[in-house]
Structure formats: structure tokens, C-alpha cells
Amino acid sequence: MVDALRESMRGEVIGRDHPAYDEARRVWNGLIDRRPIVIARCADTADVVQAVRVAREHRPLVSVRGGGHQVAGSGVCDDGLVIDLSAMTGVRVDPTTRTARVAAGTTWADVDRATQRFGLATTGGEVSVTGVAGLTLGGGLGAMMRTYGLSCDNLRSVEIVTADGAVRTASRDEHPDLFWAARGGGRGLGVVTSFEFDLHPLGPEVAGSLVMYPYEDAERLFRAWRDYALEAPDTVMPEIGIWSFPPLPEIPEELHGRRMVLTNGVYIGDPADADPVLAPLRRLGTPLVDMSATVPYVDSQSALDPLFPDGGRYYWKSHFLDELTDEAISVLVAQEARCPSPESLIVVRTLGGAIARIGDDETAYAHRSARFNLSIDASWPDPELDGAAIEWARSTWDALAPFATGGVYLNFAGLGEDIDAFGRAVLGPHEERLGEIRRIYDPDGLFGSAAGRP
Ligand SMILES: Cc1cc2nc3c(=O)[nH]c(=O)nc-3n(C[C@H](O)[C@H](O)[C@H](O)COP(=O)(O)OP(=O)(O)OC[C@H]3O[C@@H](n4cnc5c(N)ncnc54)[C@H](O)[C@@H]3O)c2cc1C
Numbered sequence: 001m002v003d004a005l006r007e008s009m010r011g012e013v014i015g016r017d018h019p020a021y022d023e024a025r026r027v028w029n030g031l032i033d034r035r036p037i038v039i040a041r042c043a044d045t046a047d048v049v050q051a052v053r054v055a056r057e058h059r060p061l062v063s064v065r066g067g068g069h070q071v072a073g074s075g076v077c078d079d080g081l082v083i084d085l086s087a088m089t090g091v092r093v094d095p096t097t098r099t100a101r102v103a104a105g106t107t108w109a110d111v112d113r114a115t116q117r118f119g120l121a122t123t124g125g126e127v128s129v130t131g132v133a134g135l136t137l138g139g140g141l142g143a144m145m146r147t148y149g150l151s152c153d154n155l156r157s158v159e160i161v162t163a164d165g166a167v168r169t170a171s172r173d174e175h176p177d178l179f180w181a182a183r184g185g186g187r188g189l190g191v192v193t194s195f196e197f198d199l200h201p202l203g204p205e206v207a208g209s210l211v212m213y214p215y216e217d218a219e220r221l222f223r224a225w226r227d228y229a230l231e232a233p234d235t236v237m238p239e240i241g242i243w244s245f246p247p248l249p250e251i252p253e254e255l256h257g258r259r260m261v262l263t264n265g266v267y268i269g270d271p272a273d274a275d276p277v278l279a280p281l282r283r284l285g286t287p288l289v290d291m292s293a294t295v296p297y298v299d300s301q302s303a304l305d306p307l308f309p310d311g312g313r314y315y316w317k318s319h320f321l322d323e324l325t326d327e328a329i330s331v332l333v334a335q336e337a338r339c340p341s342p343e344s345l346i347v348v349r350t351l352g353g354a355i356a357r358i359g360d361d362e363t364a365y366a367h368r369s370a371r372f373n374l375s376i377d378a379s380w381p382d383p384e385l386d387g388a389a390i391e392w393a394r395s396t397w398d399a400l401a402p403f404a405t406g407g408v409y410l411n412f413a414g415l416g417e418d419i420d421a422f423g424r425a426v427l428g429p430h431e432e433r434l435g436e437i438r439r440i441y442d443p444d445g446l447f448g449s450a451a452g453r454p
Contacts, residue, residue, distance in 0.1 A: 001058040001081065002038045008050040011043035011087055024084070025076055027065075028129075030311040031386065032073030036063070039082040045193045048161045051083045052191060055446055056163065062447055064191050067107050067131015071316045072413050074187075075134070083191055085133060093118055098199040099156060104133045104192050111197075112298045120199035121297060122154045128302035129310075136195055137186025138411035139365045141373060143301070144202070146234045146353030147268040152183035152365060153358055154198045162190040163442040171196075181437045184365025185427055187410070188438055188447045203297035206266050207274030209281040210291040213261040217285050218242060218336070221261045222329040222348075224284045230371070234353035236265040236277050241347035242336045248306055252289055257342060260288060266300055308379070312343070315378045315390045317397040318412040319404035320370035324348065328403035332374070335396040340388040341380035346396070349373045366428035367407045374400065375412050 005013045014024045015038045024039045037060060040051040055062050061080030068075050068086065076082055085105040091114035092101045100115055100122065109128035115121050123144040125135050132151075140151020148154060157171035160178065168190075170178035181189055213221050222240060229238040240263045247256040263281045267274035271294045282290055295303075308314075321328070336346050349372065356368050367373075378393035380386075408425040427434055442448070 001054060001060060004054045004057070005038060005040050005051060008054065009040060009042065009047045011047045012041040014039040014041060025082070026311075027068040027070075027073045027076055028308075028310050029071055029073050029314045031313045031315065032076065034073065034076045034078045036077055036080050036082045039084050041084045041087050043087055045159065045161065045167055048083065048085075048191050048193055049165050049167060051081070052161050052163065052446070053165045055081055055083075056165070056444075059446075064133075064447070066104055066133025067129070067135075069127075069130045070134050070411070070413075071314050085191070085193070088193065091115070093120065093199070095120065100197045100199055102132050102195045102197060104194055106132050108132060108135070109298075109302060112301050115199055116203050116296075116298055118199075119201055119203055121202040122197045122199050123148055123151045124301065125151075126301070127304050127308055128298075129305055132195060133192060135411060137182060137184075137192065139184045139367075139409065141349055141351075141409070141411075143237050143266040144200070144268050145355055146237045146350065148198075148200050149354040149358060150184075150365060151197075152186070152363060153354070155179075155183060156196040156198055158182050158192045158196070159194045160190045160192045163444065163446040167193070177437050178441060180362075181364050181434050183363035185430060185434045186364070189441055190447060202268060205271055205294050206268070206297045206300050207271035207278060207294045208264070208266045208292060208300050209278040210262070210264045210293075211282050211284070212255065212288045212291070213263070213285045214288055215242065215259040215261060218261050218333045219326075219329055221263075221285050222324070222333070223326060225263055225281075226324045226329070228280045228284070229350040232265075232350065233277055235268045237268075237353075238265045238281065238350045239263065239347060241345050242333075243345040243347075244342040246307065246343070250291075250303075255289060259342070313380050313383065313386065313389070315393050316375060316412045317393050318373055318375040318409040319397065319400055320351075320367045320407040320409065321348075321372040321374055321404050322370060323403075324372055324374075325403060328400065331399050331403070332396075335392075335399050338392060338396075339378075340392055341378070341382075341385055343379040343381065344389065344392070345377050345379070347375050347377065349375070360429075364427065364430050364434055366426070366430050367405070367409070370405055370407065373409055374404070375409070376400075377412075 063077040065075030088105040108124035
């Protein structure tokens, strides 16, 4: 298989004997240590076609890697073929049609930089080094989502190489079934080589609110925040979390390592209009520090990057909630107090708005009516804490399950076995339809593994 790839591809083919092998198999999550047979680092769509053809012939386990940020490390497999898109980067903006064509290995930082040159943006994630591909194919939660929809809602089309080696465009007009599936259920359909996004006017500066409150007031603050979030206009995506900041220069020294309640929101519109929307976030209690400011949109989108270092150890799980009851808040705060590592956080994002205005059956994404996403992000640097940190995330998830919809956000899944176990929780009523579409485009299950296992 390695020779067949080397003979047919322009990009690098990295086998186990290659000096770059150990670097190439690494992903963002340092907990993941997988040893594929070979990594096919595609240079272009033609390389992807070749890699798929070789995979058809040799039938290895296949995983597809975009930005390598899936917490479960599903972009890399053991003893199989990694089709690696990380060298296929680039963003082409058309300001007239307000669209951007984004190559599948691109990260959000590059999308934001390129689109902001024209005063445009689309919904990306909240950490700019995350890959566009995995994030968009699983849905895509971010600061702009209540105003303009999830990342996947902003897709006009994708170019995808399916299991037969054909290069297809999927859009509302071409292969609409594949396009439906790609928006929220996009794993295991093929290899997406580029994404075409709708863009919206925003920036170059945005007003953001970032306020830290005392941990001791957590329950009361969460309740006040919830009441605000339920009434907030669609131009903001309010968030709240419990976290301690590492000693970063941007954070006042007296707050380093101190556990705090953080609230945050970015106004998606002209900063001059932001105050009435964001001011309530500063009045939820007595702030320890208020770091609210008007900043360039690209800075706002990358502000959290240093807090999620590459190579740290991570295990995340999430719930969707229809309501955030007082009882759920008490359980959340009690669970948080048991957390074994200061790097971990629990964060609640507000949904609704534009997400909920799209019909349940219009895309494969299955959680449109939920009001909140709650993510339990166990993060720790020390391998000795592996067991305790994972146990904390799992028991916190279990404790909060009675308050949740039963739905799970695929993009925040912690390990391969979680993705397998979730099944219906991720796709809800769309599971059957997605299965049918997978059988049409991948009848022999070439990408079956990419849907879950690795
Ligand atoms: C620090 C951090 C912050 C995050 N913040 C957010 C956030 O704000 N909002 C949010 O929604 N999510 C967020 N996530 C989760 C993120 O959406 C997922 O981790 C996502 O999978 C990352 O995409 P990637 O391309 O980097 O992943 P990869 O690990 O490269 O890929 C993940 C999976 O996506 C599929 N895939 C990737 N590329 C392709 C392709 N070209 N064709 C077909 N399938 C492909 C494969 O099944 C692969 O296993 C965050 C993750 C991290 C680590």
C-alpha cells in the first residue's frame, strides 16, 4: 500500500520508517498515541482521489484528518491509512458573492484573516487553530451562530471525493442528499477537499464582554446568567463557565490559578450598538475583573488559543439542554468542585436564534431546538492524572444526564469508544437517513471506521 501511494501521489507519503513519522501521527490531544501504517499527506484533490483508490484496493482502516483537533483523535487510526488534508490549505474570498472557498486542511485562523480583509466573516469555532473540516462537518458552534447559524448552516457547497474515487460537488442542487448529510453528519461520507461558505459583514472590530466573578457566588451567577441568556437577542451568544486561568500576561497576576466564574459574549454587529446587549453581563454580580473591550475580530477569535495548548491531555463530553434548571446548576457546581485539575472547565453556550430557525430535517445536525450546550472539558498536563480526570468528566456527564435532552455533540466527544456508544445520541432521528446515504456513496464501508472507531 505504501509503495502504491508513493507511486501515485504528488504529496508526501509517510510510512513508519519515515523520519517525519512521529511528528505526522501526532494530533492536538497528547492523550492520543496511534500508529498508522501510513500517512498520505495529500497535496491536492488528485492526490485524495489516488489515496481513495489505493484504499479501495488494499482495504485498510481509513481515517481522514483535517486540522487534527478532534478531542477523540479520530483523524488518526492505529494500523491503517490516514488521509491527511493538513497540507491542503488556502482561502479564496469572493467579496461580490460574499462567499469563501476554503481548502479542507485550513484552520479557522486563516479563514478569519482572509475574510476580514473584506470586512466579512462566517461562523467558526472559538479557538482559531481548530480545523475547519471536522468542526464544520459535525455542526460548528461559535460566536456568530445565533445570528447566522452553525458553521454547517453557512455552507453553500462542498467538494468531496467519495469511495468510488469520484470528485463530486454537493450542494442544494447537486447531490442534495450528500449535502444534507455533510451538514452535521459529515463523517464517513468521503473525503471533503473544500468547503464553500456564505460570508456576512462583520468587523474589523467587535465589542466583546469578558467578565470574571468570584467562584463562591457560582450558583447565583449561573442562575442570573441563565435568565439573561434566555432573553438575549440573536446578536450575541452568551457563555458562562468555571475555570482558572494559567499565568498568561493578558490576565491580571492576582487572578492566576484562581478558580472563577467567567461570562463572555461577542456582539455580532456594529460595536457602537453593543452596550445595551452586553452590559447585563457586567451586572450579574460583583466582578473580580472586567476585561470587556472592543478588539479586532481576528483577535477576539484567537484570544482563547493559548489556553488549549497543543500536546496537553484532554477528554471532553457534552450535553444538550432544553432548560438550565436551578437543580441542574447546583449539580454542575457541586461536580465542578470535585474537579482534579485547574486546567479543566465546564462551559455552557447559549443556542437558539438562527440555529433554531432552520428546520429539523433540513440538515443532518440533530439538535436545533436545544437551548444550551454544556461541555465538560477535562484538561490536564500530567499523565498521572489521566484516570482521575477522565473519571471526573464521565461522572459529571452522568450526574448532569437527567437534565439533558439525551443528545450529544459529536465534535466534543472524548474518545473513540464514546463516539461509538453515542450513535443515536449524535444523529437522533436522522440516523437511518444518514445510514442510507452512506450506503449509496460508500456501499462497502470504506470510510465506516471514520464515522466512529479510530
Ligand atoms: C481547542 C478546541 C476548541 C474547540 N472549539 C470548538 C468550538 O468552539 N466549536 C465547535 O463546534 N467545536 C469546537 N471544537 C471541536 C472541534 O469541532 C472538533 O475537534 C473538530 O473535529 C475539529 O476539526 P479538525 O478538522 O481539526 O479535526 P480532525 O481531528 O482532523 O478530524 C476530526 C474528524 O472529522 C472528519 N474529517 C476531518 N476532515 C475531514 C475531511 N476533509 N473530509 C471528511 N471528513 C473529515 C473525520 O471523521 C475526522 O476523524 C474545539 C476543539 C478543540 C480542540
